[in-house]
Amino acid sequence: MRDSKLAFKYFYKYLKPHWKAIFLVSVFSLISTFFQVLAPTYLGQAVTKLTSYLTNGGSLNSFLEIVTLLAASYLLSTLAIFISWVIMSNFTAHANNSMRKSLFNKLQRMTIRYFDTHQDGKILSLFTSDLDNIFNAMNQAIFELIAQVSLFVGTIYVMFRINIKMALFTVLTLPLALFLALVLIKKARKYIGLQQREISNLNGFVNEQLHGQAVIITNGLQKQSVEEFKKYNQAVRSAMFKGQFYSGILFPLMNGLATLNFAIVIAGGTYLILAKQVSMPAGLGLIVMFIEYSYSYFQPLTQLSSLYNLIELALTGAKRLAKVEQEKEENRVIDGQQLAPLKYGLTLENVSLGYSKDREILHGINVTVPKGKTVAVVGPTGSGKTTIMNLVNRFYDVSAGKIALDGTDIREFTLTSLRNNVGIVLQDSVVFSGTIFENIAFGKRDATLAEVENAAKKAQIHDYISSLPNGYETKISENGDTFSTGQRQLISIARTLLTNPDFLILDEATSNVDTVTEEKIQVAMDEVIKNRTSFVIAHRLKTIINADKIIVLKDGSVLEQGTHQELLNLKGFYYKLYMDQMAFD
Numbered sequence: 001m002r003d004s005k006l007a008f009k010y011f012y013k014y015l016k017p018h019w020k021a022i023f024l025v026s027v028f029s030l031i032s033t034f035f036q037v038l039a040p041t042y043l044g045q046a047v048t049k050l051t052s053y054l055t056n057g058g059s060l061n062s063f064l065e066i067v068t069l070l071a072a073s074y075l076l077s078t079l080a081i082f083i084s085w086v087i088m089s090n091f092t093a094h095a096n097n098s099m100r101k102s103l104f105n106k107l108q109r110m111t112i113r114y115f116d117t118h119q120d121g122k123i124l125s126l127f128t129s130d131l132d133n134i135f136n137a138m139n140q141a142i143f144e145l146i147a148q149v150s151l152f153v154g155t156i157y158v159m160f161r162i163n164i165k166m167a168l169f170t171v172l173t174l175p176l177a178l179f180l181a182l183v184l185i186k187k188a189r190k191y192i193g194l195q196q197r198e199i200s201n202l203n204g205f206v207n208e209q210l211h212g213q214a215v216i217i218t219n220g221l222q223k224q225s226v227e228e229f230k231k232y233n234q235a236v237r238s239a240m241f242k243g244q245f246y247s248g249i250l251f252p253l254m255n256g257l258a259t260l261n262f263a264i265v266i267a268g269g270t271y272l273i274l275a276k277q278v279s280m281p282a283g284l285g286l287i288v289m290f291i292e293y294s295y296s297y298f299q300p301l302t303q304l305s306s307l308y309n310l311i312e313l314a315l316t317g318a319k320r321l322a323k324v325e326q327e328k329e330e331n332r333v334i335d336g337q338q339l340a341p342l343k344y345g346l347t348l349e350n351v352s353l354g355y356s357k358d359r360e361i362l363h364g365i366n367v368t369v370p371k372g373k374t375v376a377v378v379g380p381t382g383s384g385k386t387t388i389m390n391l392v393n394r395f396y397d398v399s400a401g402k403i404a405l406d407g408t409d410i411r412e413f414t415l416t417s418l419r420n421n422v423g424i425v426l427q428d429s430v431v432f433s434g435t436i437f438e439n440i441a442f443g444k445r446d447a448t449l450a451e452v453e454n455a456a457k458k459a460q461i462h463d464y465i466s467s468l469p470n471g472y473e474t475k476i477s478e479n480g481d482t483f484s485t486g487q488r489q490l491i492s493i494a495r496t497l498l499t500n501p502d503f504l505i506l507d508e509a510t511s512n513v514d515t516v517t518e519e520k521i522q523v524a525m526d527e528v529i530k531n532r533t534s535f536v537i538a539h540r541l542k543t544i545i546n547a548d549k550i551i552v553l554k555d556g557s558v559l560e561q562g563t564h565q566e567l568l569n570l571k572g573f574y575y576k577l578y579m580d581q582m583a584f585d
């Protein structure tokens, strides 16, 4: 129930600005219904007039007048529908646009924890299936709901005004129709919600598989992958079948009941004529009129039940989008301090972190990175190197202790000023679709070509870019095929050099690149850390032997620290790590 409230609130928020358009759509749909309800009375009267004219010489002119009114009713009803559709298509596109914009903006403000804990495919589903479902439902449901409900009420009212006995014959099957509609709609509701969840799970799985396709192929895991996929697909199929069955079966059932109703109306009308309760022309007119009415009060039941599927999908989508809107955002510390140029450096004081409450990853870390110095963090995989980087950039906040820049807790700076001054070169560097120029100038949109070239030269990637036929204007495809992993890191280093951050975190990617690129990365790294305060997360120890200080991390605690030589002299854990790597090289 609370979830439905959430969905309605969501719709209210995005439809409220369009209240004038919704009002106009309502007015025109009511006008259309009015003429639709009026038309059968003209139809009945036309039959009565025609029968009178044929049997006892009634006036042909009055028959023609009624036929003209009948045609006018149909025309005006269609015109009103047309106007509603024009208004509606316009405002629903606008409302959907605002929803899409808000979702994208919200994602920009979300914490990294959200992205760590939600699969990409599921997030993508919000844009594809959920927003699409909402758009489809808004387009069809708003008009149809108003039109069909008013048609239902209007038809019943007019029927009883015209002839109570005929009206009673006509509504004979109504209780059964309502009962069936309610039972089946309840069932459909359950399975359509399930269908959405299963589709989202399937999307998440497919997305994950696509990302890991190379691993799947190299390990010959295609078969397992297909087996796993079958389970997700089977779950979707099962929910889809039940959802579609219960919502789809309503349509033929209602049609069947409507046809049965025609027979009841004809029988009822014939009885009234035979019992001499109405004249033959009036009776025939009533039969035609009530067949039309019988159709027009069953039509809303049929339409609403087929709309139900659409509405349910939209409500489920709205619930999910509303929940995303409620997600915790990054605390941007809007009223915080601005970070001034670094004077002393960075300190980690007794820093602990657990991504979850029950498992601490870092335990009381103490590190100082003096201004202009390079501190390298080394340690076995899973020791917490990347986690430290996540903390300095405030992707996550410390569970205990404090990280300070020039003595001020980094939580006191505005997030923008902190992030503008802390540059990051990730191990798995990302390139975006666009030109190479745009990719390097990503953090400094107003950079000139000369500045971009200069950064690329220092990052050892200029020669490669120049060798491409379109140079800096070369378009990079979405998955960055133009560049190898190492080259992507060089692009990322060039990007960082251009923004010239005060403090740098560099997660080196030398572990899976060829020796030539490795050397280039080494030169680029030396260039980017020159005269800069930096943290280097090192996987290959020979890349950081010149660091001013090396922190050796093991199981989330600092085991040893010192210069390369000091640590070798210790003959401890670092010494062993280094010797192992040298032997391997």
Ligand SMILES: Nc1ncnc2c1ncn2[C@@H]1O[C@H](COP(=O)(O)OP(=O)(O)OP(=O)(O)O)[C@@H](O)[C@H]1O
Pocket (backbone or CB within 6 Å): 116, 355, 356, 361, 379, 380, 381, 382, 383, 384, 385, 386, 387, 388
């Ligand atoms: N977002 C996260 N949520 C929960 N646990 C995490 C998250 N990121 C890392 N961890 C856990 O924290 C521990 C330290 O991970 P981290 O990535 O910091 O290690 P690392 O030293 O950088 O490893 P590697 O050398 O393999 O990159 C690991 O046990 C990992 O499972």
